[in-house]
Amino acid sequence: MSDTLVQTPSGTLRVRVEGPTDAPALVLSNSLGTTLEMWDAQAARFSQDHRVVRYDTRGHGGSAVSPGPYSFDLLGGDVLAILDALGIARAHFCGISMGGFTGLWLGVHAPQRLDRLVVANSAAKIGTAEGWAARAALVRAQGAAAMAELAASSPSRWFTEAFTAAQPALVQRAQSWIAGTAPQGYAACCEALAQADLRADIARIAVPTLLVAGSADPVTTVADAQAMQSAIAGARLVEVPASHLSNLEAPQAFDAALAQFLRG
Numbered sequence: 001m002s003d004t005l006v007q008t009p010s011g012t013l014r015v016r017v018e019g020p021t022d023a024p025a026l027v028l029s030n031s032l033g034t035t036l037e038m039w040d041a042q043a044a045r046f047s048q049d050h051r052v053v054r055y056d057t058r059g060h061g062g063s064a065v066s067p068g069p070y071s072f073d074l075l076g077g078d079v080l081a082i083l084d085a086l087g088i089a090r091a092h093f094c095g096i097s098m099g100g101f102t103g104l105w106l107g108v109h110a111p112q113r114l115d116r117l118v119v120a121n122s123a124a125k126i127g128t129a130e131g132w133a134a135r136a137a138l139v140r141a142q143g144a145a146a147m148a149e150l151a152a153s154s155p156s157r158w159f160t161e162a163f164t165a166a167q168p169a170l171v172q173r174a175q176s177w178i179a180g181t182a183p184q185g186y187a188a189c190c191e192a193l194a195q196a197d198l199r200a201d202i203a204r205i206a207v208p209t210l211l212v213a214g215s216a217d218p219v220t221t222v223a224d225a226q227a228m229q230s231a232i233a234g235a236r237l238v239e240v241p242a243s244h245l246s247n248l249e250a251p252q253a254f255d256a257a258l259a260q261f262l263r264g
């Protein structure tokens with residue numbers, strides 16, 4: 001499987017494209033501390049009838065670790081650069097957590113590039129500015145040691161205890177993504193999250209929107225998704241039996257919700 005490197009003025013982005021070139025495009029955007037591989041199951045399924053475009057968010061995986069702090073103007077602009085490079089005028093977009101926030105940004109700032117928007121396990125304001133700033137400072141100060149700690153504690157943020165016990169290989173694979181994330185890139189994304197707040201803006205989102213919430217998500221809660229549903233006209237909300245990385249913990253429910261929504 002070969003990846004494409006898309007050039008932007010501030011570094012390259014690792015992009016993987018699968019599926020028929022003339023099919024509707026579906027962009028998949030990863031969460032903090034993961035890579036485009038988090039979407040393997042969804043890419044296998046949806047590339048049957050979509051041109052699936054997934055990428056490593058800046059600072060992650062094989063994408064540039066450009067100097068931070070980042071912002072969602074930058075991370076959203078990266079998606080537009082990918083669409084431009086691939087000659088895609090409009091796409092469906094599905095992002096999870098930080099990737100979901102990128103989707104909200106696109107819904108507010110670049111709706112002309114979106115067909116349908118899926119925002120999974122996310123919120124118009126994720127966590128607190130202080131919490132993200134503290135995490136970024138720790139990672140910048142301690143580097144690899146801090147990333148190892150974050151990898152060790154990631155199952156409690158990402159998965160239910162039952163899933164962690166039942167699926168150790170998958171959980172270890174997810175931990176390998178965060179353990180392999182460049183500290184400077186991770187910190188720069190935490191700094192973007194610290195500044196990110198679209199609560200006053202998401203009412204402007206007019207593209208058809210699906211919100212996916214994990215019933216056991218301690219990071220971005222069902223209440224966060226309900227608040228977005230109240231703000232975004234016509235938004236649908238589906239709750240799946242999972243914690244934060246719901247596409248990994250409940251792929252059948254996640255994929256069914258996504259497939260039904262994309263069918264229109």
Ligand SMILES: O=C(O)CC1=CCC(=O)O1
Pocket residue numbers: 030031032033096097098099126154157219244
């Ligand atoms: O802190 C985490 O690992 C969970 C998370 C918050 C934003 C995101 O993308 O992941």
